[in-house]
Amino acid sequence: MLKEQIKSLPHECDDCPIRHRAVCARCDADDLERLEEIKYYRSFQAGQTVIWSGDKMDFVGSVVSGIATLTQTMEDGRTQMVGLLLPSDFVGRPGREGSAYDVVATTDLMMCCFRKKPFEEMMETTPHVAQRLLEMTLDELDAAREWMLVLGRKTAREKIASLLSIIGRRDASLNLRGTKGPLVFDLPLTREAMADYLGLTLETVSRQMSALKRDGVITLEGKRNVTIPDFGRLMDEAGDDSDGGMFA
Template sequence: MADGVHFPAIRTACAHCSIRERAVCACASPAELEELNRIKSYRSFAPGETIAWAGETMPLVGSVVEGVATLALTLADGRRQMVGLLLPADFLGRPGRTRSSYDVVAATEITLCMFRRAEFERLLRDSPRLGQRLLDMTLDELEVAREWMLLLGRKTARERIASLLVIMARRQAGVGDDPTPGGASFPLHITREAMADYLGLTIETVSRQISALRREGQIRLCENRMVEVPNLDSLVVESGGGVDPAV
């Protein structure tokens, strides 16, 4: 696993962390939070920097605090497919599994809250609530993967774009930004090229569909890559449904 930029000092107390209510530590007791606070460290990566290679030993696990990373697999002939995104509060790595299953690459500047694997696994053994929380997050990932099978197999290009925007809007609201009445806003961290790779589309198709959604008033493109959704329910209709708001 790449080192990134290491911050030896604890920068933010766990109790005041921006992802506290959504991350693996959401159900932690005060004593467990204190222990997590003791064993954590921060690492930051620049856009395009590899965090971990598929098959590489990962001595660290942890949560995304800020930014976005992509998960990708590469076939023997060099073909590459993005298979997932890591957004704030998502967990990187698997306790009990020493190697990365995917290439993990920073799509934006990203900050991770990391724990040494052995220390985190010890804490899981001693803290059933943390173990249950991690299991719940893993089951949520399974639901997302099933939804993505539907998206890639049956949805139109427009529905794919709308689905991704709905997911990002709901995730942003879940990590601290309350949606406006009936609407939402969020930073579009990933490029259109990355969106095309993730959604199985061409860049040109992504651009056309985003432009169409903008013309029709479904979204607004603002400064600093912010996207505003005036009516989230309307965008859900454009997505064709199947995007579970609980995930």
């Protein structure tokens, strides 16, 4: 798992796994050529901090593979996750010096970075990048707002079910599987990270996971491998409309 980094040699954009979803999704060949000039790859090990809140950022970029978290921390140590960065998600904000959040690699992580200054210039001149970034930011805003409902109004059990359904759905859409039949995936988060995501303590997370298992909503193989026998059931537990909002 340590030497995975070796295969992290620079890709060509053409065969980049996030080519069609990332901030560069709408770029044409010319745009890509310009991007190639200002881009570079960086890899991080699981647990490593990508940026500290308040630190100066001289790049922006996309998650190519792996998972990272965006967290905010209060002086007394209480922390809340405010973003979960999956492949194709964008990191950093054009037009701002420092990072507003801690960014931490949860798994081994590969990032495609762009030097910030030239990237900002490119945003002014080529519309494709800015358009796509707007679209992605609007999506993130919607996700953040859904998350606010979870944090503000759902019970612990509903929160867990919501998280599992989000990850399960996202995983299914990545792997092009439908939501019929049992859904199996690895939970890429520790109990503590789940707690930070949901505004709970890790003990409560653990208890509710056990409860969902006991009640047959989920099955666990080891601590991290989750299977969902009935996705509709999980949606009910999450308190969500179980209408067909799949593949959003």
